[in-house]
Amino acid sequence: MGKLYDMLMQDYRLREGLNACINCGTCTAVCPAAEFYRYDPRRIVDVVQSQDDSKIEELLKGDVIWYCGECMSCVTRCPRKNGPGLVIMALRSLSIDLGYFIESEKGRQQYLLSKDLCGNVLNYGYCVYPREFDYKSHPEAGPVWEWEEKHLEDVFERLGANLDGDGPGAMRKIPDEDLAQLKRIFDITGATKRMESVREAGRKKAEELGLTEEEFCTLLYEQSSPRHLNGQ
């Protein structure tokens, strides 16, 4: 039994998500990621089940574990009650904890995701906050969002929301004492540590690539090599 495998087994999601895989491929057949990317959840579960540390390390350092969309469609259908999506979550967490995520194009996107999503949770108390969802970065949101962004207060008022307001209601301002509790939860449960190590690894990578933070973020946001795609 390998050391990396032992570390993975510390994760409750792996203990719940891996029983005995019979390599039937049902998960791959229903997986939306397997259609789009060169991705085969069956193989991932099989590698983890093999307990072969060198193969697990390859997964942790590569792009493949970042292809999953965590839809959990595979969980419903697996005849052995495995959860390939849960196995992926455990692999991703370990890849981040060991700093391996930064070595792959898809893995290092965590730098941006961590900055944006954790930033929203700690600053506003929401994972998604409309003032941070701009039309420029999201042209697919369409001209109706372009209009809404321009008139955000007015549209939210028209729709009965309470944007940044006191008291209950949609998109209210979360009181400071509650944000302080979220911050303490982050500190005590390892989220702050994870944020800091992701930030540090990203900073080093940007330096290595000779990029400013802004240039690095743009690269992470836009880069997409065709080699990831199925049928290439």
Added chain:
Amino acid sequence: MIYEGKRKIWSDYQKEIPDDHYFYVRSCIRQSFFPASEAAFLNITRNILGRDVFETEHHTTCGGIAYHSDTIPQETVMTIVARQFALMHKHGYENYVCSCITSFGVYIETLETWRTFPELEAKIADNLRKTCNLEFAKPRFVVHASDLIYKLREEIAAKAKYKLVNAKTGEPLKVVEHIGCHYSKMFPSKGVGGAEYPYVLTGMIEAWGGEIVDYPERRHCCGFGFRQYFIKGNRGYSLSNTHKKFESMEPYEPDFIITNCPGCPYFLDRWQYVIAESEGKTYGKDGHGIPVLTYEEVAGLVLGFDPWDLGLQTHQVAVEPLLDKLGIPYDKEKKFLGAGGKDLGRPALPSCLKCM
């Protein structure tokens, strides 16, 4: 015969949904893109049907989107969940209703994991005490807000001003239902009707006069994929999944789509716009798209709410052809006005997708 088989599956997956007295928690995505849907949910349950649904401003995100984007550890999301449950307990409730499907999945996963690993539950209770000084408690029932509307669907039907039928022909409208993946794919017994033939939205449509149409990719994911949408370079994943669903449902000519997840209606609506603008392909009649509605919006229309009070003007796919079919009146001059009739101008029109 197939229908009888489904009936049997549905009867095997009937979860208990309390009739009243709920602690309500909101959804980050629904508040951002469909705030009027949450207002409609509270208006319907509280004011029209007289239920007790309590909200405190102190609840927060459940952290689910950050968690499923792998930016925070499981222990973090579980402690945030414990904090939400503790607020429920503090206010004297034991029934918990959430607006978000990602949250619903996180709540169920958390409770199930605590059941299997009691030492983890003890650790989270300790985290909660240290960080928030709140008393640890678990809800008796966790339901999604669509479960509650499903439970109340006949009461809504009894007060309906409109039925989901073509006002001219009297034919039932053809409706596609799309269930958020995290509603029951992980824990089928926690969703009404299970994972393969969920009944939660079908039950509403049938009670309100419409007809559900089946199609091959009915259970396929909308393609959100968390990191697969947030990062621009990954967005093709999201688009291609929505595209697959629309290609599959197109031959069945649905009049509209009903959803219970806050993200899915956004993606199914906006990617139709992108497909139209980039490929010139539209899935509705005469260059229109297929309207995608939240279940709160559908309930609101049935009850006679003004479409613009429900926020239907913030969809990219125009809803007017659907309103016309239903015989629901609307004032097109008021569509984009702010509160008190304030002039906010109008969104630009897409070049291909017909919006008026």
